[in-house]
Structures are given as C-alpha cells and as structure tokens.
Amino acid sequence: MKKYYDILNLNTNATQDEIKSAYRNLSKKYHPDINKDKDSENKFKEIKNAYEILTNKSKSPFQSSNNSYYEAKYTNEVKFDFFNDLFTYNDSYPNFSKPPGTDSQIKIEITLEESFNGCRKKIDIDWNDVCNKCNGNKTIDGSPIEACGHCSGNGYTYQRKSIGNNFVGIKQRCFDCQGSKKSSIYDRCTSCNGRGFVKSTKNITIDIPAGTKNEHCLIIKNYGLLSEPYSYRGSLIVNFEIKKHDLFTVEGFSLRLKFPLYWKEALLGGEIEFPTLKGSFKQKFEPFICSGEKVVLPGLGLLDPSSRKTGDFILEFTLETPKIENIQNCAISDVDLYLNKTIVDREKIDKYIKENKK
Numbered sequence: 001m002k003k004y005y006d007i008l009n010l011n012t013n014a015t016q017d018e019i020k021s022a023y024r025n026l027s028k029k030y031h032p033d034i035n036k037d038k039d040s041e042n043k044f045k046e047i048k049n050a051y052e053i054l055t056n057k058s059k060s061p062f063q064s065s066n067n068s069y070y071e072a073k074y075t076n077e078v079k080f081d082f083f084n085d086l087f088t089y090n091d092s093y094p095n096f097s098k099p100p101g102t103d104s105q106i107k108i109e110i111t112l113e114e115s116f117n118g119c120r121k122k123i124d125i126d127w128n129d130v131c132n133k134c135n136g137n138k139t140i141d142g143s144p145i146e147a148c149g150h151c152s153g154n155g156y157t158y159q160r161k162s163i164g165n166n167f168v169g170i171k172q173r174c175f176d177c178q179g180s181k182k183s184s185i186y187d188r189c190t191s192c193n194g195r196g197f198v199k200s201t202k203n204i205t206i207d208i209p210a211g212t213k214n215e216h217c218l219i220i221k222n223y224g225l226l227s228e229p230y231s232y233r234g235s236l237i238v239n240f241e242i243k244k245h246d247l248f249t250v251e252g253f254s255l256r257l258k259f260p261l262y263w264k265e266a267l268l269g270g271e272i273e274f275p276t277l278k279g280s281f282k283q284k285f286e287p288f289i290c291s292g293e294k295v296v297l298p299g300l301g302l303l304d305p306s307s308r309k310t311g312d313f314i315l316e317f318t319l320e321t322p323k324i325e326n327i328q329n330c331a332i333s334d335v336d337l338y339l340n341k342t343i344v345d346r347e348k349i350d351k352y353i354k355e356n357k358k
C-alpha cells in the first residue's frame with residue numbers, strides 16, 4: 001500500500017482529502033493533454049491507479065472459467081436444462097449504453113449420490129444492490145457526479161498534430177475519466193464507500209441435474225454482480241466438487257467396489273448382496289474365489305452426458321488373510337472363529353445397503 005502513497009508523494013497516514021488534493025495537483029501536472037513529455041501518459045496512469053486504490057475505487061476483476069458452459073434457465077427457483085442447451089459465453093449485450101455486469105463464481109461440494117441422482121441445494125451467493133442512500137450516484141448527498149473537468153464531460157479530447165503544413169485534431173478518449181464523462185473527484189457516499197452499490201448475500205435454490213461431474217459448471221445468467229450501479233448483472237458460475245466416496249471409486253464413467261469376502265465364503269462359494277448407486281443387487285460366486293477376481297456389470301456405472309451411455313460397475317472381490325497368533329496351538333474351533341472374524345469394510349457395506357434401501 002505504501003507504494004501508492006509514494007506515487008502521490010504522501011505519507012501513509014494521509015487523509016482522503018489530502019489524497020484527493022494530491023491527485024488533483026499531480027494529474028494536472030502529468031495530464032497528457034498538458035504535459036507533452038513522452039513518459040507523462042504512464043505517469044498519469046500510475047497516479048490515477050494509485051488514487052483509485054487509495055480511495056477504494058478499483059473494481060473487482062472480471063472472473064471467468066475455462067470449463068465448458070451450459071445454459072442455465074432460472075425462475076425464482078433456479079432451474080436449467082443442463083445437457084441440452086450448450087451455451088457459448090460471449091460479452092455482447094444488446095444495449096451498449098449499459099455496462100456489462102461482473103461474473104461471480106461459487107464452488108459446491110456434492111456427494112457421489114447427489115451427482116448420480118441429481119439434487120436440489122439451497123446456497124448463499126454473493127450479491128450487490130444499488131445503494132439506497134445515494135441511489136447509485138456514489139456521492140455523499142446523492143447528487144449526480146459533476147462532468148469531467150478535463151474533457152468538459154465529452155468523454156474525449158482533441159490533440160493537435162501537424163501533418164505536413166497542416167494541423168489536424170485527433171480525437172482520443174479522455175485520460176482522466178476514461179470516457180465515462182464524469183469527474184473522478186467527488187465526496188463519496190459513506191454508506192457504499194462511493195461504489196454506488198452495497199454488498200450482501202442472497203439465498204437461492206438450484207436444481208443440480210443427474211450426471212453432474214467435477215468438470216461441469218453451470219452458468220446462471222443474471223445471478224452475478226452489478227459492475228456499476230445500473231449495469232447489467234453478470235452471470236453466476238457454479239462449479240462442482242464431488243466428494244470422495246467411502247465405498248465406490250470413480251474410474252471415468254465406471255464405478256468400482258472392493259468387496260471383502262470372509263475366508264469361509266471364498267472357500268465354499270455362495271451369494272452376496274452388494275450396493276450400487278441404483279440400489280443393491282445379489283451376486284453368486286463359485287468356491288475357491290481368489291482376491292482380485294472381478295465381475296463387470298454393464299450399465300450400473302455413471303452416465304456419460306455426451307454419449308448418453310452408462311459406464312460399468314466393477315465388483316472386485318478381496319480377501320484379507322486373518323492374522324492368527326500361534327495358529328499351531330489353536331483349537332479348530334478358534335480357527336473357525338478367526339475365519340469368521342468381522343471385517344470392518346464388510347460391515348460398512350452392509351450398513352450402506354441398509355441405509356439406502358427404499
């Protein structure tokens with residue numbers, strides 16, 4: 001921060017009035033219309049930037065994501081058609097008299113089940129509204145900001161240049177107001193700090209469609225922020241993070257479940273019940289099954305939204321050798337007890353089946 005005070009030749013404890021006055025004097029000195037030195041334009045920009053930062057005028061940068069975008073339709077409750085309307089983002093607005101809004105981003109954590117089945121979530125999003133104290137005019141008394149003194153409120157200036165024996169006027173954007181036509185010096189509204197809008201949060205409900213994955217994002221138009229008090233509203237970009245699952249591993253569009261067998265089951269064969277995201281199923285298996293043997297069940301994995309195909313479910317059997325101390329001295333009945341010793345992961349699976357039975 002000290003750097004910006006240095007640019008304006010001020011101490012770090014300078015008041016807002018002193019900042020304003022220093023800016024006024026320096027901007028006059030280095031204004032490219034007045035100062036013809038070749039470095040004056042850069043110096044002027046540096047001064048203006050420092051002034052804006054020290055008076056909290058700088059805007060938040062436009063944020064965007066490189067993910068693929070999907071059209072979002074909304075009503076009071078935000079709804080959208082996730083996979084059918086591919087939406088290409090562009091910056092064009094029908095009415096250029098209104099500045100574009102600022103996009104905002106949010107990340108939502110969802111479970112694998114929520115991503116598979118779709119879900120409805122209530123979320124708090126960043127929001128801003130026109131300041132009702134100054135009515136968006138940014139000034140302390142709510143009156144409109146005066147016209148820029150450098151360009152007389154035109155937003156541009158003319159520079160005289162000689163071409164051969166003639167002088168021509170070259171039109172250029174005003175360096176002081178950046179073409180906004182308004183003076184950059186005014187007493188700021190204390191309620192919004194001269195921004196013209198106040199920050200808040202808004203609670204909205206969104207429907208997250210079935211098949212949502214990490215790389216997806218939703219764009220909800222008009223749920224972003226105002227960049228200026230009466231600008232358009234930007235878009236809200238919702239990113240997703242799917243939480244790691246306790247039982248299933250995601251491999252592309254396939255799901256894998258490691259299913260631990262008791263030794264007795266592995267030796268004798270039998271039937272087990274196993275969970276999937278579409279409910280539980282039964283699977284028979286032959287005697288003498290080995291650890292790592294798999295059953296691949298097509299169509300029980302995750303939906304691939306581009307091909308509309310569903311991946312596989314891989315049921316992989318595992319066996320853990322029970323650790324029995326002094327097995328030589330054990331009675332057969334003890335060994336039998338060990339072979340049926342509870343497997344923690346197996347209990348987890350049984351619990352999951354029970355909780356997800358409809």
Ligand SMILES: [Zn+2]
Binds near residue numbers: 131135137138190193
């Ligand atoms: Zn205000």
Ligand SMILES: [Zn+2]
Binds near residue numbers: 149156177181
């Ligand atoms: Zn101007």
